[in-house]
Amino acid sequence: MRISAKCDYACRALTALAKEWPNKKPIQIHMISQSQDIPMRYLVHILIQLKGLGLVTSTRGKAGGYALLRAPKKITLAEVMRKVCGPLLPRASSAAKSESVFATIWKELEGAMSKVLENITFDDILKKAKGIDGAINYHI
Amino acid sequence: MRISAKCDYACRALTALAKEWPNKKPIQIHMISQSQDIPMRYLVHILIQLKGLGLVTSTRGKAGGYALLRAPKKITLAEVMRKVCGPLLPRASSAAKSESVFATIWKELEGAMSKVLENITFDDILKKAKGIDGAINYHI
DNA sequence: TTATACTTTACTATGTTTATCAACATAGTA
DNA sequence: TACTATGTTGATAAACATAGTAAAGTATAA
Numbered sequence: 001m002r003i004s005a006k007c008d009y010a011c012r013a014l015t016a017l018a019k020e021w022p023n024k025k026p027i028q029i030h031m032i033s034q035s036q037d038i039p040m041r042y043l044v045h046i047l048i049q050l051k052g053l054g055l056v057t058s059t060r061g062k063a064g065g066y067a068l069l070r071a072p073k074k075i076t077l078a079e080v081m082r083k084v085c086g087p088l089l090p091r092a093s094s095a096a097k098s099e100s101v102f103a104t105i106w107k108e109l110e111g112a113m114s115k116v117l118e119n120i121t122f123d124d125i126l127k128k129a130k131g132i133d134g135a136i137n138y139h140i
Numbered sequence: 141m142r143i144s145a146k147c148d149y150a151c152r153a154l155t156a157l158a159k160e161w162p163n164k165k166p167i168q169i170h171m172i173s174q175s176q177d178i179p180m181r182y183l184v185h186i187l188i189q190l191k192g193l194g195l196v197t198s199t200r201g202k203a204g205g206y207a208l209l210r211a212p213k214k215i216t217l218a219e220v221m222r223k224v225c226g227p228l229l230p231r232a233s234s235a236a237k238s239e240s241v242f243a244t245i246w247k248e249l250e251g252a253m254s255k256v257l258e259n260i261t262f263d264d265i266l267k268k269a270k271g272i273d274g275a276i277n278y279h280i
Numbered sequence: 281t282t283a284t285a286c287t288t289t290a291c292t293a294t295g296t297t298t299a300t301c302a303a304c305a306t307a308g309t310a
Numbered sequence: 311t312a313c314t315a316t317g318t319t320g321a322t323a324a325a326c327a328t329a330g331t332a333a334a335g336t337a338t339a340a
Binding site: 004007011012077081086105108109116117125 | 155228242257
């Protein structure tokens with residue numbers, strides 16, 4: 001089991017947008033791509049999805065780009081993960097088998113994950129990032 | 141993010157074997173396939189992997205088959221998941237990016253999952269399954 | 281009108297899941 | 311020993327999902 005690249009990218013992209021909150025100026029795709037080291041051509045699709053999910057808004061034309069639709073404090077990792085990565089349960093579980101022991105266990109596991117992710121907002125992530133960047137100072 | 145069918149199958153197969161513990165007689169692949177509703181040709185490969193991981197043993201020839209190598213009580217879901225499904229972290233995370241905020245968060249998440257899974261042994265699963273089978277009585 | 285940046289569609293590459301088949305190993309029997 | 315039924319092992323390939331690329335289309339500020 002793995003967190004997909006797409007999910008990781010989506011979270012990192014949202015972090016980049018959260019950094020600018022509540023500025024009015026939108027951020028261009030290539031900026032996000034550079035700062036977060038995400039393949040630009042792929043990021044395009046992810047941002048469109050995030051827009052469809054009601055997490056970000058977009059502006060076209062010159063000085064266009066993307067911006068958060070809500071305050072970072074109001075966006076939890078749980079919401080993003082659920083929307084972008086989908087549920088934890090295996091696809092194959094049929095109706096009959098949904099009564100199986102493991103259906104119960106996987107749901108229990110999903111609950112434990114949610115508990116952790118509900119308590120992390122993108123405001124928290126910004127604070128954590130500042131700590132790491134300050135200590136290591138890796139980026140230019 | 142999803143629990144792969146393979147992981148789900150592996151757990152169900154181990155449950156089928158756990159039911160027979162500590163009988164001496166090995167269980168054939170087609171028996172496991174039938175009772176757990178797992179595609180037989182695929183199950184073959186999963187069992188070979190489980191054998192390589194030191195979870196089960198196999199006997200060839202007439203009356204051959206598979207059996208657990210340890211008591212169900214001594215096998216946790218955490219061990220199986222870690223071995224079969226691999227780590228939670230996204231593959232793409234490079235060395236530089238491993239210092240990223242999300243690398244930390246994904247590890248935290250993995251820890252929360254482990255805590256749940258460490259506390260579930262295949263003995264527990266057998267008991268749960270009995271409860272469900274007894275109540276619903278779905279299988280022939 | 282024009283440059284710019286988002287939007288949409290189509291395509292390629294890679295990896296995972298599942299199915300098929302031939303080769304090999306073992307136990308029982310004569 | 312040789313034969314045979316039964317079952318494991320391993321290689322290969324089709325079907326599908328994911329990850330990433332490319333380029334033409336569309337909206338908007340200047």
